[in-house]
Amino acid sequence: MKTLKPTNILIFAVPALLLAAAFFCTLFIQGFNWSLPDFMIAAILLFGTAGVINWVINSEKTLAVKFIICGTVILALILIWIELAVGIFGSPFAGS
Template sequence: METMNTLKSTSKQRLTITFGIIAFILLIPAVAMQFTKEVDWNVFDFIVMGTLLIITGLAIELVTRKVTSTKWRLIITGVIILALLLTWAELAVGLFGTTFAGS
């Protein structure tokens, strides 16, 4: 029985750390906006980036919980992070020229 409680506690701790990291990442442009005009985010930008980071964090957490092989965990996590970076680049500068392009 103690193993189950420890496992749940660890999962909660990982989720807390994940959301803490997401909050920290979102604080970077919020603080930068106070010191420079180069960073010009609005509420929509924070919502979109927050959503992307939450989806990415939860997907990685799901992979961590369900995939037992370390090799496959790393591969799938790498693909998830690559998808995040490509989506971010597309939204920021229009890397692929879709209608979602930022500029």
């Protein structure tokens, strides 16, 4: 059986805490109204990004390559999140 390292737990705790914060904001803040599909998409994006970052960190690549790959993955997450929220590229799945 494979044991979890503290870094693995931290990598996957961040998306869980972000989703918990969004859930409590939905409960207590008037203008913050996420539905179940919003939470599902956010969970897929956040935990998918965490999984890729975890995979890259545990790979045999050099530190510089790990930083470049992780930075690219985080940049892709940010661009997709912004597109879903406000539609900066005008794609069919854009928000607003």
